[in-house]
Amino acid sequence: MALTSEQRAEIDAQRTAPQLTSRPTVPAMEELLYTPFEVLDHGFVRVVDYMGDDGAVVQAARVSYGRGTRKVSEDAGLIRYLMRHRHSTPFEMCEIKFHVKLPVFVARQWIRHRMASVNEYSARYSILDREFYLPALDQVSAQSSSNRQGRSDALDEDAARQVLHLLHRDATQCYDDYETMLDPEGMGLARELARMNLTLNTYTQWYWKVDLHNLMHFLALRADAHAQYEIRVYAEKMIEILKAWVPATAAAFEEYRLGAFTFSAGMLKVLRRRLAGEDVGQENSGLTKREWIEMNAMLDAPHPHG
Template sequence: MPLTPDQQAEIDAARGESQQTLRATVPGMEAHLYKAHEVLDHGFVRVIDYMGDDSAITQAARVSYGKGTKAVQNDEGLIRYLMRHWHSTPFEMCEIKLHVKLPVFVARQWIRHRTANVNEYSARYSILDREFYIPQAEHLAAQSTVNNQGRGAVLQGEEAARVLDMLRGDSMRAYDHYEAMLSQDGQDGLARELARMNLPANVYTQWYWKVDLHNLFHFLRLRADSHAQYEIRVYADAICEVVKDWVPAAYAAFEDYRMGGAQFSARGMDALRKMLAGETVTQESSGMSKGEWREFEASLKG
């Protein structure tokens, strides 16, 4: 289980406390506060704090644009306008702080999103738990023959069992050696900051991750996409469920324009105009590469 009894008791105690406040609160987010949403085999995402709501976005926009927003009839319409025209600063008025438990190799992908504040569990000061991400059999896939970053067919039978045995065995063996190297129980062992180098990339770490809504949407657009690696996508999916309860109007606009929409290059737009005019367009006549054409066709199919 992702949570120990002590951690669950701490969460229950935090949720049992309540304080009066004059700041904006969102019932949907209040229900999420401190709760752990389980992800993968030992991971979780939980909301520690948040600031702002849908009205904070429109409030900031009206301060910034004044008379320019008078044609917009309501807050939802204004939010859709801001999303449609790629405005960013109004969405930066909302922030969220998450506690995330995740495998190290997922964390190294995640940290590429540098527009956030991060404080990670330190293996220099503390000893990491014996917890590793071991994929379910249905997520064991071979390398894609089309996409250098993607997965191909799922491994079956003996091959899947062989890979799982190696993953489990290597993980446990590495942790055994990690423990044996540590300076504890009176022996002259290795410093924690050095012993940690022996741990595999599937060991779990934790961090607090604070980000504004604009940059969170950018993260979700990339990581909740069907082409993202499964192990980070499930975290993004869990966060999506939180965000839609936090800023429902903004999330609906994000889903419509970013997740459900498509962006075309100049060549793509030219090809689309010709298709609408009844002309036959091929990859060769479009001027696109094979990869561009494949992505263009995928966008049209939805």
């Protein structure tokens, strides 16, 4: 269960107390505002605030005073142009704030994206909940032999269950010891010291505020098929939110970022030679073996959205 009854009551109270505003709002975002979308076994992601919409991107690009009278198709065309030519500042005019509950090891990957404001639950001030991430059986996988930071195929069921047993045993034991050390009638250890005993699959929470440009950079990397599954599922849920918030921007993002590849100058030379009818192999391509494999993988890859 990702949310407690108290948390759900708090969210319901927020949703039933709408605020009047003169600023532009997005009906689809107003519908999902505060709503938690459950991720993994105990995690969630929800929007707690946002500023701007597709119109704000267009307004910033044209530096106009109002929303204008241009057709929606013209605005969408401008957004596609901005995305295609990697103009970033108009997208920085929009911001969004998420409340995320996630395992500590996922948070440590996530925090590498530094262009955001973050306020994390303080284990110096409060006691972390007894909640640990345990992967589904089909996500308990062997180390990849070709990628030092990736997975290969799932382990057989018996081995996977043994891994889950060890993960649960260790997390539970460490949390038991955490409580023992914190006990004011016993050791009474400071919270800032006791927390070091917790395992990395313990859940934490934070507020994460980011502008639209940097959100898309995060999503382009973390929704990629090569990203770790546990962070990718958060990114995929956030892409659904992106579509509700800025549909024209989301469509351009899918077209020019998620569904696109970048070829090096050397790769483009090979493609031009092929188009000219030349038989080009790895040996006479000028590319390294890894570059050759990567180029062909991009050419053979299916479009991620059909």
